[in-house]
Amino acid sequence: MTTRTSTEDARAPSLPEPPGGTAPRRPASWTGLWFVLPFVACYALFLVWPTLTGLGYSLTDQSLSGAPAGFVGLANWQEALADPNVWSSLRNTLVFTALSVPPLVLVGLGMALLTDRARRLGWFLRFAFFAPFVLPVAVVTLIWVWIYQPGIGLINGTLAALGLGEVNWLTDERFAMLSVVATTTWWTAGFNYLLYLAALQGIPREVHEAAALDGAGSWQRLRGVTLPLLRRTTALVLVLQLVASLKVFDQMYLMTIGLPDAATRPIIQYVYESGFTGFRIGYASAVSYLFFAVVIVASIVQFRLFSRKED
Amino acid sequence: MAATTTPRAGARTGPARRAPRIRVTPGSAVLYAVAAACALLWLAPLLWAVATSVKPEAETTAVPVRWLTDNPTTQAYASVLARGDLLRWMANSAIISVLVTALTLVLCVLAAYGFAKCRFPGRGWLFAVVVAGILVPPQVLIVPLFAQMGLMGLVDTYWGIALPQVVAPVMVFVLKRFFDGIPAAYEDAARMDGAGPLRVLWSVVLPMSRPVLAAVGIFTFVGAWNNFLWPFVATTDPAMMTLPVGLGTVQGAYGLQYAQTMAAAVISALPLLVVFLFFQRQIVSGIAGVGIKG
Amino acid sequence: MRRAAGTPPSPSRRSLLAGTLAAAGLGLAGCGPADSVLDDRTRLRQWNLFTGGDGARMVEMHERYTAEHPDIDFRPTTYLWGDPFYTKFAMGAAGGRASDIATLHLSRLANMAPGRLIDPIDEGALAEAGISGEVLPPDIWERCFVDGALYAVPLDTHVVVTYYNREVCRSAGVLDAGGRLVETRGVAEFVDLLTEVKAVTGEFGTVLDTTNPWQYFWAMYRQQDGRMVFGDDDFEMDDDKALAALDVLRRLSEEGLAPRSSDAPGTPPNFANGRGGLGLMGNWEIPTFETAGMDFSVTQFPDLFGNHRTRGDSHVYVLPHQRERDPEVTAAAVEYAAWMLRNSLTWAGGGHIPAYRPVVESEEYLAMRPQSEYREAAGNVELDPDIWFSGSAARLSTEATAVFSGLHQGTTTPEESLTRFKDAVRALVRVPAPI
Incomplete structure (x- = not known):
């Protein structure tokens, strides 16, 4: 709004302010548009356009096979809302989110506190705790599928050596989700760890020392000083982690590929299966949008909580 | 380390008091032991992948599970790279x-x-x-x-x-x-x-x-x-x-050959791990920086 | 376009940069992998879904093919069987840069949109390479045509067969003088046979894959001439025949003649380690038991309802759709498929019954044991019903599996599972066909 009026103001008198003037604001011109144009063009082509065509496809029976498509109104949306697979995969995504966010945040925090205290090991600890995060997901799943292997895997082998029973970590419905959560924690807790670590190292040492002089033990210092100072970081970590967990697909798909998948099929995988395995581009677009709605709702709720905390 | 001699760092962190505390208290010994144990536990899956990758294929499925092989070999790496x-x-x-x-x-x-x-x-x-x-x-x-x-x-x-x-x-x-x-x-x-x-x-x-x-x-x-x-x-x-x-x-050549699968995993993990080893500080601050600002 | 004074003509520099990037990108995008540019051989990319014993046979054949064709730069790729393969196949074909030739299940041909995702094969070129309807099983060959055009070249037929552990069956007294499993007719006789075998193993009469009951159901339903007829928003099937077939599944597990729970990877080991004297499995498991050094043989799927019809399928070669088809590569692809058929004796080693008649009739094949023991099964093969959601690893069989496996586990009755199955199929029928 303000931008536009100022442009008009500038244009109305034929000779506006002197160019050499030390005005705090530069005059508006089209130059800036040239700077943003390349990005905006890509943005329009690869984000805005598919967002709109996706909405369009959801109203048609567009097929991957390229068969002629027709307008079907809200049929896809009605079908999606009544499709038990949509709800079960959405539930899987939400269960995964609920199960994975706490360990991902707490493990990240724990590792950061350890690193912050045991400074002499700093380099080694940073490497150990963060290294998994730089691994490609397929490497992570190859390693963990092998670790979870019945009979000969590391975990079951160790359990057997201890005289304990075997667990079919990935094929038993009761454990498959937990196994994926454990792997995810190992893989990506390093990110939250870095955020916490950066925050911890931003706390001036004097704060601790003052508390120590007051006679606070290390546990009291943690509870009374450190954790309250980390509140903002925790809010940030929670926001990022929640959205990241909602978008789960890679490791779940790769770890339980070819297995009875209903128990660990996230909603994105159902989108993939409907659209590409089942050819139904139109229907998959409608399901995508249902998921989109969930993410937006989650973001709004978080934004509200987050901004309240900021105050 | 060197930081103790520079006055600026000394003023901020107060190393004169901090350094000896780490060395002496039994609490810090426990702390360091716990930290090292956690780090090793966190690295265990990677170490297990490396350990598997240097085993002869037949030994990978041997029961009971063993970490180290008596006959380490790079055969799995050679097969994977040959493909x-x-x-x-x-x-x-x-x-x-x-x-x-x-x-x-x-x-x-x-x-x-x-x-x-x-x-x-x-x-x-x-x-x-x-x-x-x-x-x-x-x-x-x-x-x-x-x-x-x-x-x-x-x-x-x-x-x-x-x-x-x-x-x-x-x-x-x-x-x-x-x-x-x-x-x-x-x-x-x-x-x-x-x-x-x-x-x-x-x-x-x-x-x-x-x-x-x-x-x-x-x-x-x-x-x-x-x-x-x-x-x-x-x-x-x-x-x-x-x-x-x-x-x-x-799929394919790796199939159920765990030594080869793990060799492939290790090779694939290497590029970024090596980069991370050398540029740890930059990567850590870079990712934390964008994470916090974004 | 008016700009403030003093602004440099920066867009030209930017457009230069963009142009350079675009040019570099076209170079990257236009051709395939860099190393093929310098290679004047014809590059032939093949996609397949064989990871088991048959995969090993295919690798062996490919090694010979490569040796005999120095002018071809042959690039096979194996994907995980089932949905992962079919999805990549469809997406590649939709994208227009799919492989030059690929394997497929014949039962999936119709739902892979022939004409859109699959390109037709020139019958003349194939005949020149020695392959035509005259050297292939007529029923299978017929199903390779869609709307009068040829879309597939069948490599084999593969079926569910009966494996038997000769040691166990000899002790149970169910081998004939020639060392073959005695013939049974009808459910009662088969159950009697299993009971005798169970007495020897102490555990099961037969092992079977309780996570894929569809294959057994379809075999038994078809043995009774049962049909599934699909209409616009409903379908019909014969409830009595379906119930008779489902009741066999229930009965085998309930009476302890078969396991209550045994998944696909777990079933062959259950047979190999003698928990069951018989095994109802696909013929592709033969290499597994040969490797295990078992004394075993194979016969047709049991005659439970008057004949030996069995659920089966056929691996075929197809040409995935390509936007720009290179005639030279297409010719090489057809020639490759013909070569594989002509040399499918090796393929038979993996358990599949070759489609190419000269191979099945050859003395070498007749001398192959146990392969030649069940070759008549090729005439009893029942493909899944012809509807877009049906075929190997397609929705129909997964829905059926989800419902019918409860019969083995004892958590449902035949009546209940049939009702649920019909509901699931009805829901599928009402899904708008995406083909």
């Missing part, structure tokens, strides 16, 4: 990650500078639209985007894999916030000398922005290197696949 596709995927990942990082930096820096430092009609709402894009998860777009790539003939091409990843509104946001913080006086000085906006960006703003550029670059590169979903959707030809996609979808 060649792993190196091809790695090359594809490198090409795509470099392409994505370079394009992201160029496009996002230009856009962020335009939004931060130039005033043009429609700037406000255009920026709002771009920032709103942060809310659109790329996962939502895979189906329409694949259809679009099909129409554009970009399925199974490097451009098809890279271009959608270049659109990173978060990075525009992060960079703009940084540019906003650069006092106008610096630019005004350059402008007095007759420099145009591009010149100002290149010789004034960018040199002052090295940390944030490094952060955005590193974040983008790691993200592109490890991205799975879109490259997985956009490629069906194994010759065009990136490392995570090829490893995750192409």
Whole structure:
């Protein structure tokens, strides 16, 4: 709004302010548009356009096979809302989110506190705790599928050596989700760890020392000083982690590929299966949008909580 | 270490009191033992992969489970490398990650500078639209985007894999916030000398922005290197696949040969692990930086 | 386009940059992998879904093919069987840069959109390479045509067969003088046989894959001439025949003649380690038991309802759709498929029954044991019903599996599972066909 009026103001008198003037604001011109144009063009082509065509496809029976498509109104949306697979995969995504966010945040925090205290090991600890995060997901799943292997895997082998029973970590419905959560924690807790670590190292040492002089033990210092100072970081970590967990697909798909998948099929995988395995581009677009709605709702709720905390 | 002798660091951290405390208290011994144990536990899966990869194939499935073999061999590595596709995927990942990082930096820096430092009609709402894009998860777009790539003939091409990843509104946001913080006086000085906006960006703003550029670059590169979903959707030809996609979808020679599978995993893990070893500080601060600002 | 004074002509520099990038990108995008540019051989990319014993046979054949064809740069790729393969196949074909030739299940041909995702094969070129309807099983060959055009070249037929552990069966007294499993007719006789075998193993009469009951159901339903007829928003099937077939599944597990729970990877080991004297499995498991060094043989699927019809399918070669088809590569692809058929004796080693008649009639094949023991099964093969959601690893069989496996586990009755199955199929029928 303000931008536009100022442009008009500038244009109305034929000779506006002197160019050499030390005005705090530069005059508006089209130059800036040239700077943003390349990005905006890509943005329009690869984000805005598919967002709109996706909405369009959801109203048609567009097929991957390229068969002629027709307008079907809200049929896809009605079908999606009544499709038990949509709800079960959405539930899987939400269960995964609920199960994975706490360990991902707490493990990240724990590792950061350890690193912050045991400074002499700093380099080694940073490497150990963060290294998994730089691994490609397929490497992570190859390693963990092998670790979870019945009979000969590391975990079951160790359990057997201890005289304990075997667990079919990935094929038993009761454990498959937990196994994926454990792997995810190992893989990506390093990110939250870095955020916490950066925050911890931003706390001036004097704060601790003052508390120590007051006679606070290390546990009291943690509870009374450190954790309250980390509140903002925790809010940030929670926001990022929640959205990241909602978008789960890679490791779940790769770890339980070819297995009875209903128990660990996230909603994105159902989108993939409907659209590409089942050819139904139109229907998959409608399901995508249902998921989109969930993410937006989650973001709004978080934004509200987050901004309240900021105050 | 050296920090103890420099007065500035000494004033901030008070090492005279801190250093001896670590050495003496029994509490810190426990702390260090716990920290080291946790770190080892966290590294265990990687170590187990390495341990498996140097076993003769027949020993990998031996019961009871053993960590170390008496007959270490590099046979599995030789077999995996002989197949060649792993190196091809790695090359594809490198090409795509470099392409994505370079394009992201160029496009996002230009856009962020335009939004931060130039005033043009429609700037406000255009920026709002771009920032709103942060809310659109790329996962939502895979189906329409694949259809679009099909129409554009970009399925199974490097451009098809890279271009959608270049659109990173978060990075525009992060960079703009940084540019906003650069006092106008610096630019005004350059402008007095007759420099145009591009010149100002290149010789004034960018040199002052090295940390944030490094952060955005590193974040983008790691993200592109490890991205799975879109490259997985956009490629069906194994010759065009990136490392995570090829490893995750192409079956075959590895089959149930665990030594080879783990050798492939270790080789695939190496590039970024090595980079991380050498540039730990930059990567840590880069990722934390973008994470916090974004 | 008016710009403030003092602005440098920066767009030209930017467009230069963009142009360079675009040019570099076209170079990257236009051709395939860089190393093929310098290679003047014809590059032939093949996609397949064989990871088991048959995969090993295919690798062996490919090694010979490569040796005999120095002018071809042959690039096979194996994907995980089932949905992961079919999805990549469809997406590659939709993208227009799919492989030059690929394997497929014949039962999936119709739902892979022939004409759109699959390109037709020139019958003349194939005949020149020695392959035509005259050297292939007529029923199978017929199903390779869609709307009068040829879309597939069948490599084999593969079926569910009966494996028997000779040691166990000899002790149970169910081998004939020639050392073959005695013939049974009808459910009662088969149950009697299993009971005798169970007495020897102490555990099961037969092992079977309780996570894929569809294959057994379809075999038994077809043995009774049962049909599934699909209409626009409903379908019909014969409830009595379906119930008779489902009741066999229930009964085998309930009476302890078969396991209550045994998944696909677990079933062959259950047979190999003698928990069951018989095994109802696909013929592709033969290499597994040969490797295990078992004394075993194979016969047709049991005659439970008057004949030996069995659920089966056929691996075929197809040309995935390509936007720009290179005639030279297409010719090489057809020639490759013909070569594989002509040399499918090796393929038979993996258990599949070759489609190419000269191979099945050859003395070498007749001398192959146990392969030649069940070759008549090729005439009893029942493909899944002809509807877009049916075929190997397609929705129909996964829905059926989800419902019917409860019969083995004892958590449902035949009546209940049939009702649920019909509901699931009805829901599928009402899904708009995407083909």
